[in-house]
Amino acid sequence: MENYAKHEKDLIHQYEAEGFTHQFRYGSGSLIDTETKKKYAPTDLRIVEEHRYEGMSNPSDLSILYVLRTNDGIKGLFLMAYGPHADTDTADFFKEVPQVDAQ
Known part of the structure; x- marks a missing residue:
């Protein structure tokens, strides 16, 4: 997977096409x-990939896309948001x- 995309939606669509649909x-x-x-x-869970983004109009809007695989396939x-807007419980979970x- 190429690590460059202008917006997280671009990567979401790419990963959905690869079967990451849940x-x-x-x-x-x-x-x-x-x-x-x-x-x-x-x-x-296993993190397959993670991608971090800054908001295009507001650099303080930070998000991270986790690409995941579960133990049952x-x-x-x-x-999720990260940085100053992150939910600390969710961040601690990850x-x-x-x-x-x-590999």
Whole structure:
């Protein structure tokens, strides 16, 4: 995957075309698949890629796109704010999620 895109939406569309179609939300210490409602702990997930963005009109609008794979084979995406607007519980959760080893 080429690491350059003008907007996170560009990468979201590219990853969806590669099968990363599930969306997740964070709640009560778990990442929750919005379709199946299944909850995942950090040990149930792997970060395949992550991409950070600054807002085009406001550089303080920072976001990070996590490309994820679950231990049961689900592939999906999670977009969150980071920097001064980050939710600290969500940020702490992702610090515990292992990254896929580079090959």
